Amino acid sequence: MNSMRLAVPRTALPPRWSALRYHPQQTRLWTEDKRFKVVPAGRRSGKTELAKRKLVASLPVRKKWGDPRYFAAAPTRDQAKRIFWKDLKALAPGRWIRRIYESDLCITTRFGSEVWVVGLDKPQRMEGTPWDGGVLDEYANMKPGAWTENIRPALADRAGWCWFIGVPEGLNHYRDLADYARSGTDGDWGFYTWRSSDILPPEEVEAAKRLLDPRTFRQEFEASFEGSSGRVYYAYRGEVHQVLSAGMDAKLPVVICCDFNVDPCVWELAQTDGREVRVLDEVVMRDTNTVEMCKEVLRRYGGHKAGFIVYGDAAAAARSTAGKSDYALMSELGFKRQSVGRANPAVKDRVNAVNSILCNTNGEARLTHHPRCRYLKRDFETVTWAEGASEIDKRDGDRTHASDALGYFIAAEFALRLKRPSPDRKFYK
Ligand SMILES: Nc1ncnc2c1ncn2[C@@H]1O[C@H](COP(=O)(O)OP(=O)(O)OP(=O)(O)O)[C@@H](O)[C@H]1O
Ligand SMILES: [Mg+2]
Structure with missing residues (x-):
C-alpha cells in the first residue's frame, strides 16, 4: 500500500x-x-x-x-x-x-x-x-x-x-x-x-457510542445500510423520557425552540446543563403570529432572571412578515440572544441527533420532557417517514412542528460532527 x-x-x-x-x-x-x-x-x-x-x-x-x-x-x-x-x-x-x-x-x-x-x-x-x-x-x-x-x-x-x-x-x-x-x-x-x-482507537469508538443511538452508530461506524421506514423518533419511549420534573432552574437560561408555522404554532421551552436537556414547557397557539407567541412566553416566564436563548428554523431568518424576519421581531421584544444557523441541517442529521440524545448506544437517555409537552410527545410517538424515507411525512398539519423546533436546537448543540472532521481537531465534540 x-x-x-x-x-x-x-x-x-x-x-x-x-x-x-x-x-x-x-x-x-x-x-x-x-x-x-x-x-x-x-x-x-x-x-x-x-x-x-x-x-x-x-x-x-x-x-x-x-x-x-x-x-x-x-x-x-x-x-x-x-x-x-x-x-x-x-x-x-x-x-x-x-x-x-x-x-x-x-x-x-x-x-x-x-x-x-x-x-x-x-x-x-x-x-x-x-x-x-x-x-x-x-x-x-x-x-x-x-x-x-x-x-x-x-x-x-x-x-x-x-x-x-x-x-x-x-x-x-x-x-x-x-x-x-x-x-x-x-x-x-x-x-x-x-x-x-x-x-x-477504542476510546474514540467508545466516545461515539456515548453520543449516538444504536442505529446511527451501526450506520456510521459499522457501515450498515439501515432502513428508516416507520417511526422517525424510534428511540423515544414514554416511560423513560416523560418525567414530571420540578420546573425551570432559575440559574439556567430558557432555550426557546421555534418553528414558525401559523396554525398551530408550537414552541418548546427547554434547559440544558450542556449534557442533558430537559424540555419543560410548550407554547401552542392557533392561527397566531410571532408577536403573540412571544407575549405568551413572557406571560409565563417573563421574570426569568437567567434570560432566554432562541433557536429555530433557519429558513425563517430569510422570510419576513411586514418587512421583518421573525427573529428580528423576537429581538425587538427582548429575545436578543439568538443562535440560529445560516442554513438548517439535513433532515436526517437533525433526526439522528434527536434519536441519539434520546438513547445512545449504551442505552442512556439524555433528554426528558414534562408531561405537559403534549405536542412533542405525540410527535415522538407518531411522526413517520414519507414514502421513500428521505423526508418526514408532513400530511397531518398539527404534527412535526414541536419535534422540528426542538430538533434545530438539538442538532445545533448536540450533534456528533461526523461529516467534516477537521484534521487538526478531535473528530467528535
Ligand atoms: N491502515 C491504517 N493504518 C493507519 N492509519 C490509517 C489506516 N487507515 C486509515 N488510517 C488513518 O485514518 C485516518 C482517517 O482516514 P480517512 O480520512 O481516509 O477516513 P474516511 O474513512 O475517509 O473517513 P470519513 O468517513 O470521515 O470521510 C487518516 O488519518 C488515515 O491516515
Ligand atoms: Mg472520507
Whole structure:
C-alpha cells in the first residue's frame, strides 16, 4: 500500500506517505483487479486516504494515450476541495509535477497525466472528455443519476475505473450499487467493507457510542445500510423520557425552540446543563403570529432572571412578515440572544441527533420532557417517514412542528460532527 506498488523507493516519496498498518480489507481494495469498487466502510476508517493514494499512484502509469486523466469527486466542489486538494498536492512527489492549477483544482505531471478535483454539483464538468479513472467520495450523498448519466459514459472510451466510497445513508442508490457489487454477478465489480473500530482507537469508538443511538452508530461506524421506514423518533419511549420534573432552574437560561408555522404554532421551552436537556414547557397557539407567541412566553416566564436563548428554523431568518424576519421581531421584544444557523441541517442529521440524545448506544437517555409537552410527545410517538424515507411525512398539519423546533436546537448543540472532521481537531465534540 505504500512505496512497493509505486515502483519507487519509499525514501523518494514525500513524508505524507506515512506507513499504514496492515488491514486485510484495505489490502484487498488496494490490490484486487476490479474495474469498479464499492467501498462502504465506517467513519474515519481510511476510505478517503486509500483513494487519494490510489489516484496519486495512478499518475505515472503509462497508457496508449499521452494524457491519462483522473478525477477526485465529492458531492459539491467545496467539499471536494476540502477533502482532496491539499492531500493530493502533498502526496504527489514534487519531481512528478509539471504544474498546479489552483483555481481549476488540477495537477498536471511530467508523465502527461492529470488529476482533477471536481464537485458533482456541476456534473457537466465530468462530461465531454474521457477519463481513465477516479473516485466518488461521499457517494451516498450524490444525486442517484450522477453515475449512470454523467460518469459512466465518460469512462467508456478509455475503459476507466471508479471507486465509490462513503458511509451508507439508508436504503438509497448507494445500497443498490453495493448490493449489485456484493452479489458477485458482474466480474467487473468488487465490494469492500470494514468497521471504524478496525482503524480508530477504542476510546474514540467508545466516545461515539456515548453520543449516538444504536442505529446511527451501526450506520456510521459499522457501515450498515439501515432502513428508516416507520417511526422517525424510534428511540423515544414514554416511560423513560416523560418525567414530571420540578420546573425551570432559575440559574439556567430558557432555550426557546421555534418553528414558525401559523396554525398551530408550537414552541418548546427547554434547559440544558450542556449534557442533558430537559424540555419543560410548550407554547401552542392557533392561527397566531410571532408577536403573540412571544407575549405568551413572557406571560409565563417573563421574570426569568437567567434570560432566554432562541433557536429555530433557519429558513425563517430569510422570510419576513411586514418587512421583518421573525427573529428580528423576537429581538425587538427582548429575545436578543439568538443562535440560529445560516442554513438548517439535513433532515436526517437533525433526526439522528434527536434519536441519539434520546438513547445512545449504551442505552442512556439524555433528554426528558414534562408531561405537559403534549405536542412533542405525540410527535415522538407518531411522526413517520414519507414514502421513500428521505423526508418526514408532513400530511397531518398539527404534527412535526414541536419535534422540528426542538430538533434545530438539538442538532445545533448536540450533534456528533461526523461529516467534516477537521484534521487538526478531535473528530467528535
Ligand atoms: N491502515 C491504517 N493504518 C493507519 N492509519 C490509517 C489506516 N487507515 C486509515 N488510517 C488513518 O485514518 C485516518 C482517517 O482516514 P480517512 O480520512 O481516509 O477516513 P474516511 O474513512 O475517509 O473517513 P470519513 O468517513 O470521515 O470521510 C487518516 O488519518 C488515515 O491516515
Ligand atoms: Mg472520507
